[in-house]
Amino acid sequence: MSGLNKSKVTALKNAFVFSRARKDLFMARHKKKLYRRLIAFVVVALMISVGLMSTLYSRTAHLEEQKLAKEKAEASLAELKQQQKRYEEELKKLEDDEYIAELARKKYFLSDDGEIIFNLPESEESNGKSKE
Numbered sequence: 537m538s539g540l541n542k543s544k545v546t547a548l549k550n551a552f553v554f555s556r557a558r559k560d561l562f563m564a565r566h567k568k569k570l571y572r573r574l575i576a577f578v579v580v581a582l583m584i585s586v587g588l589m590s591t592l593y594s595r596t597a598h599l600e601e602q603k604l605a606k607e608k609a610e611a612s613l614a615e616l617k618q619q620q621k622r623y624e625e626e627l628k629k630l631e632d633d634e635y636i637a638e639l640a641r642k643k644y645f646l647s648d649d650g651e652i653i654f655n656l657p658e659s660e661e662s663n664g665k666s667k668e
Contacts, residue, residue, distance in 0.1 A: 629635045640646040647653050
């Protein structure tokens with residue numbers, strides 16, 4: 537029935553109806569612009585936040601890599617310091633003539649006057665123990 541009644545009702549054509557129609561049209565356009573602005577703001581905010589998050593993630597990963605590299609470098613430094621200490625001790629020993637003579641006897645089979653060097657093979661017992 538409501539469909540039948542609408543065809544019988546005529547619209548009023550006065551200033552109030554026209555101003556109300558213009559105001560409704562203005563409000564509809566204003567609402568549409570507001571929604572567009574809000575959507576644009578949300579999109580820009582999301583893009584900025586995604587950019588910041590990706591930067592944060594990449595910096596965190598880079599920092600972890602740097603920490604691992606630092607730990608490796610520190611371990612290497614400690615090892616090199618120990619090696620330097622051993623070399624310094626060896627250098628001090630090499631200043632002693634008795635140590636040099638002993639080293640020459642062991643490595644190069646040099647002998648003193650009246651010494652005889654015997655080269656003995658390793659015993660079977662020590663070979664058997666190392667195989668077990």
